Amino acid sequence: MTMRDFDSKDGKMIFAGMNVEDIAKEFGTPCYVVDEQRVRENYRNVYNAFSRYMETEVHYACKANTNLAVLRILQQEGAGIDAVSIGEVRTCLKAGFAPEKIMYTGVFVSEEELKEVAETGVLINLDSVSEMEKLARIKPGAPVSFRITPGVGSGHGDKVITGNKGAKFGIPKEHVVETYLRAQDLGLNPIGIHAHIGSGGQHVEPFIEEAEVLSELINQIGEAGIQLQFVDIGGGIGVPYRPNEDEMDLNEMASEVCDVFEQNTDVRKIILEPGRYIICDAVVLLTTCTDVKDADTKKYVGVDAGFNTLIRPAMYDSYHYIQDGSKFGKACTSRYDIAGPICETGDYLGHDRVLPDVEEGDVMVVYNAGAYGFSMSSNYNSRPLCAEVLVNEGKAELIREREQVDEQWRHQIVPKRLQ
Numbered sequence: 573m574t575m576r577d578f579d580s581k582d583g584k585m586i587f588a589g590m591n592v593e594d595i596a597k598e599f600g601t602p603c604y605v606v607d608e609q610r611v612r613e614n615y616r617n618v619y620n621a622f623s624r625y626m627e628t629e630v631h632y633a634c635k636a637n638t639n640l641a642v643l644r645i646l647q648q649e650g651a652g653i654d655a656v657s658i659g660e661v662r663t664c665l666k667a668g669f670a671p672e673k674i675m676y677t678g679v680f681v682s683e684e685e686l687k688e689v690a691e692t693g694v695l696i697n698l699d700s701v702s703e704m705e706k707l708a709r710i711k712p713g714a715p716v717s718f719r720i721t722p723g724v725g726s727g728h729g730d731k732v733i734t735g736n737k738g739a740k741f742g743i744p745k746e747h748v749v750e751t752y753l754r755a756q757d758l759g760l761n762p763i764g765i766h767a768h769i770g771s772g773g774q775h776v777e778p779f780i781e782e783a784e785v786l787s788e789l790i791n792q793i794g795e796a797g798i799q800l801q802f803v804d805i806g807g808g809i810g811v812p813y814r815p816n817e818d819e820m821d822l823n824e825m826a827s828e829v830c831d832v833f834e835q836n837t838d839v840r841k842i843i844l845e846p847g848r849y850i851i852c853d854a855v856v857l858l859t860t861c862t863d864v865k866d867a868d869t870k871k872y873v874g875v876d877a878g879f880n881t882l883i884r885p886a887m888y889d890s891y892h893y894i895q896d897g898s899k900f901g902k903a904c905t906s907r908y909d910i911a912g913p914i915c916e917t918g919d920y921l922g923h924d925r926v927l928p929d930v931e932e933g934d935v936m937v938v939y940n941a942g943a944y945g946f947s948m949s950s951n952y953n954s955r956p957l958c959a960e961v962l963v964n965e966g967k968a969e970l971i972r973e974r975e976q977v978d979e980q981w982r983h984q985i986v987p988k989r990l991q
């Protein structure tokens with residue numbers, strides 16, 4: 573499969589059975605729109621690919637999108653959760669996930685946060701020796717796993733590779749066995765092993781290398797007398813962001829990765845933590861063209877979403893495919909940069925895009941906006957966080973109200989003497 577695309581009806585884009593102009597009219601822009609059925613399908617794709625070979629748990633890496641409605645959908649599907657902060661743990665408990673379904677993987681965790689997380693009863697995946705020693709004092713006997721640094725990296729850019737040697741994450745390979753033994757000495761109960769090599773990888777090979785490293789460690793830990801119940805290979809499954817890019821072959825990944833564990837270890841349960849794969853192509857960002865500007869060397873489509881709403885292009889130079897939903901399927905006649913209302917030159921959504929003649933009021937559609945879209949948005953330039961909408965069976969429902977400007981003042985205090 574290549575990148576997900578949409579149908580056109582009377583020159584308008586249809587998303588999950590709805591005309592995008594109608595959604596924009598009803599809820600305003602910018603807004604993120606979630607296709608419920610696609611979230612469910614994506615979850616099932618990963619689960620089904622792996623569960624043919626091994627007992628499988630899919631833990632949605634919720635930092636990709638923590639909307640409570642999205643979490644409910646995945647809870648209904650039977651997903652577990654990968655949470656990276658106490659805020660995410662509490663949000664997922666609120667959404668109805670049982671503590672046993674949640675695994676917490678922090679990095680440079682404060683003692684305060686560790687205490688709070690331990691109290692919730694979720695499984696803690698330890699990132700360092702110091703965190704282990706703290707937890708042994710806070711919660712003697714706690715079941716734990718460890719995040720290890722496999723020395724294998726993968727990702728859509730340097731900023732999102734996490735598994736390489738020298739990374740800030742995990743226990744270096746050379747110290748893994750002694751760390752598991754020490755955990756036991758401290759009265760903890762090590763039951764699993766975890767690695768996460770990075771985000772947005774498009775190739776199967778790094779996952780196989782990761783599985784080989786994990787297998788070797790599982791065996792070394794076993795020889796030292798500790799039998800593990802599960803192996804967690806993290807997230808990082810990529811998604812095609814360009815029209816002709818191929819999807820990574822999930823079935824190939826599942827068969828090869830599971831084969832490594834089945835051939836080489838006694839571990840029979842695998843956990844995966846996809847974030848991007850589950851939510852990315854289930855969401856589009858709708859943004860209205862506010863201005864079309866001819867700037868000598870370039871033409872601009874000015875829109876009402878900037879890097880306050882979607883930071884990935886500005887932060888990682890990420891590519892998002894963009895179309896004019898109001899003239900969908902019309903002949904492309906001009907070349908534009910698409911840029912937002914933030915007062916910085918780095919504020920853009922796309923460079924050099926060939927589009928039909930865009931007009932003010934057109935609804936522009938940014939594809940693949942579900943992962944690290946809303947969850948990374950900010951109030952920069954004092955712009956309110958945008959709305960989120962859920963579409964199911966041709967009906968749209970608001971799942972997050974657009975923020976109001978006065979809500980941004982709520983936590984600010986002007987000292988009496990300045991009033």
Ligand SMILES: *Cc1c(COP(=O)(O)O)cnc(C)c1O
Pocket residue numbers: 633635636654656677768770771772806807808809845846847848849943
């Ligand atoms: C971010 C993260 C993931 C998910 O990564 P994706 O690329 O979105 O699949 C999984 N596990 C951990 C520990 C993470 O930090």
